[in-house]
Amino acid sequence: MTEPVPFGTSAATGPGSQHPIRRLLRNPFGLASLIVLTAIVFVAILAPWLAPFDPNASRPELTNVAPFTSDYVLGGDSAGRDVLSRLIWAARSTMLASLTVLAVSLVIGVVAGLLAGYYGGVVQAVTNWVSDAVLALPGVVLLIAMYAVLGPNILLAMAVYGVLVSPIFYRLVRGVVAGVRHELYIDAAKVSGLGDARILFRHVLRAVRSPVIIQSAFILGTAVGIQAALEFLGLGSPRDASWGGMLDLAFRNIYVDVSGVVWPAITVTVVVLAFVLLGNALRDALDPSSKRRTLTGRQAARLRSQAVSHNAVPDEVVPDDVDTDVADPDDGVIGDTPADAVLSVRDLRVGYPAGMATFRDVVQGVDLDVRRGEIVGLVGESGSGKSQTAFAVLGLLPRNAVVIGGSVRFDGIEILQQKGRLQAVRGSRIGYIPQEPMTNLDPTMTIGKQLVYGLRAVRHISRAEAETRLIDLLHRVGIPDADEVTRRYPHEISGGMAQRVLIAGAVAPDPDLIIADEPTTALDVTVQAEVLDLIRELRDERGLAVIMVTHDLGVVSDLCDRVAVMREGRIVESSPTVEFFGGPGHDYSRELLHAAAELG
Known part of the structure; x- marks a missing residue:
């Protein structure tokens, strides 16, 4: 195999990188959501110093004052309080409530999922029954009923909500653990003398880290929405600033001051959206398959042109169309093709990006003919390119693969990267x-x-x-x-x-x-x-x-x-x-x- 081929870094830029954090930061949605959520966290921590006024201080002369017309930058509410100060202080209670939901659901769901997935049997049967029973409970109705009994305690209500959503983590973890508990490395750990507790938290827990982290982002976003909904229904404390409570008050006063609804609604929407986008970005960054560089058609064309020029591949075997990468069906045949050949491969070249500025060929100019009624053995050591050659013929190469050039003719018709022609014969012929x-x-x-x-x-x-x-x-x-x-x-x-x-x-x-x-x-x-x-x-x-x-x-x-x-x-x-x-x-x-x- 040739040494890595250097090429311009502009052709290599893409979502792939070596470390999950770098992959996350290279995702524009992931970076934007991190910036927004980091800002919210800092605002929540520094609320006493950032808020210009006491969130409960009332100035009757500024009641329903319009934004940007007084000391109240975002205006005043119907009680004469500063909207901006209340938004800042509400970030603290919202983050605390969301973390309460996450902590409770994580502890219950992950621990129960680990035990059920690892031990199975009676443990799994009992935890499944409990999980199904919890999922069957009407969550919002239960929280409203609790308010009537316990009063306006939003943290307690969010802790109960954490119990209600814990089956999400339970089912996720149980499924992953059930899939890995019979793996050979788990058996090896048992043979080496490790107890169940060490195996669970040292080996099995590692297998569920990524899905748990991803799901946590979605749970946090859901918790923000649920807390706002409960406060909007009046189930929170009127003395504590909250985004849902601000929405409730603004809706009651909407015919007097429409702008009061805008600021808390935008804040809740942005924060929930940031958590959802962060969850999607984490999924992409932590997914093992994302370590492979996924190339767009334009990036693949750039890589192909530079690799072609380095390897001196004839121009006529290289697809020119950037969008479809379709080769001329009459070009690219090198040498004689047997008249009875059902498949004829000529000068097939396949490569992959090997870092930010290198390119590695894995198939380098393969010529292969297969006649009708003939069985051809394609042999070689592991990594020699056998499967890559077969996948190139079938059109099953990964998205990070680059077909540098060559020709694949089936029954005399060019099918290399000709998606329509390949689909017409794949599976049928x-x-x-x-x-x-x-x-x-x-x-x-x-x-x-x-x-x-x-x-x-x-x-x-x-x-x-x-x-x-x-x-x-x-x-x-x-x-x-x-x-x-x-x-x-x-x-x-x-x-x-x-x-x-x-x-x-x-x-x-x-x-x-x-x-x-x-x-x-x-x-x-x-x-x-x-x-x-x-x-x-x-x-x-x-x-x-x-x-x-x-x-x-x-x-x-x-x-x-x-x-x-x-x-x-x-x-x-x-x-x-x-x-x-x-x-x-x-x-x-x-x-x-x-x-x-x-x-x-």
């Missing part, structure tokens, strides 16, 4: 068998429903015809009780059966080409052999062309007609399987065979 069968089936749909949905999306046939064809195919791929399997959910079948289901789904539209990305990696040896036999039989019956992406030379020797060896983004050797195992021509190919022989 080009099938895909993924590496992880269990994670590529929708857990919310039955097997039959998602197979029928996928087939009818690319073939205009009736539901009954689709069901009949799929049942026959499921029988064909070795699932005798196909009718029963179609009514099951993915978690109710084994990995080997899931792989057979995916194979049936891939061949159901009767494609010309199948791209199989390590289809046997997650299966045991017996099931592997059955799957390989199945692919071979389908090839013989249907004349399928197959690209078998794998690092297993045993699979190649058993199944493939030809071998293409990749190393550091390049195909270093392509030859018939018999010739390859009889005596490879490249040093790296010999190293692969030698390593496979040693493993044995």
Whole structure:
């Protein structure tokens, strides 16, 4: 693989960066919301020094005075008090009430979620029942009833509201913990002698930090709105300044002074909006996938042009259109293409940004032909570019990938970055068998429903015809009780059966080409052999062309007609399987065979 290619920083600017705080600050909405909320916090803390007047001091001569016409900058209310001073002091009570809601809901929801998700069983059953019961309570009605009993105690009311919203944190944490409690690193911690408490707070809690932080921002925004609503209904103390109380008083006096409603309404709206925007920005910043740079079409075009000029890629293989990045279908073919080739790849180049001012190629000028009825094994060590090449053909590259240039022709038609042409053949004439069968089936749909949905999306046939064809195919791929399997959910079948289901789904539209990305990696040896036999039989019956992406030379020797060896983004050797195992021509190919022989 080549060294990182330097290029101008203007082409690299984007939302991606290495640290979550930097990603948050690079988000304009995140930065703006942080500035607003930081200002509100400082105003709340420094209220005694920032407020020009006592919030409860009344000057009858300034009652309902208009803004910017007296000492009261934002005007006076119906009691002759300074609106600006009351807004400043109300920030303190609002922040305190919001933090009360957050603290109560966090303590109850997170702790209960950790215990329920980690232990399950009776603990989860009981906490689920309590959570459902709390969610069923009419929150606002309950708070109003409390006011009648306890009087105007807004902090107590917000603490109760924290209890009412704690099931939000509970369900969030329970779901995440239930997903990680069986991970291998948790088992390793148990084996090392750590107790449940240490595992929960040292390992499991780390897995829920990001979603909890994100949800906290939304809860704070909700708390501001709820407190304002309660104060607006008159459930707060009339002696304490609050934004909701100011709104209540202003609405009673709206026919005398309209401007009194404006200032507290704007303040509540801005603060709630800032918390919501902060939550969205935190989601983007803390999401692991956001560490990958997401490029706009214009940024990708800049990166492509600079990488092309550095690598001396011919101009005719580089898409010129900035918005659609569509290449000329008649350009980019390098060298001779076999007449019976269903797929022909020429000089394919794919790269990724590698920092703020570098660019790294992961696929560097790949040439590959696949003939009808031929199985080609694409082999190489991990990171050699096998899957990236396959994903480029399928149009499944991540958004931060840059196709620098090249040509991909399917049945003689250029499809590289031609979205319309690619969508016309993907799924219908080009099938895909993924590496992880269990994670590529929708857990919310039955097997039959998602197979029928996928087939009818690319073939205009009736539901009954689709069901009949799929049942026959499921029988064909070795699932005798196909009718029963179609009514099951993915978690109710084994990995080997899931792989057979995916194979049936891939061949159901009767494609010309199948791209199989390590289809046997997650299966045991017996099931592997059955799957390989199945692919071979389908090839013989249907004349399928197959690209078998794998690092297993045993699979190649058993199944493939030809071998293409990749190393550091390049195909270093392509030859018939018999010739390859009889005596490879490249040093790296010999190293692969030698390593496979040693493993044995």
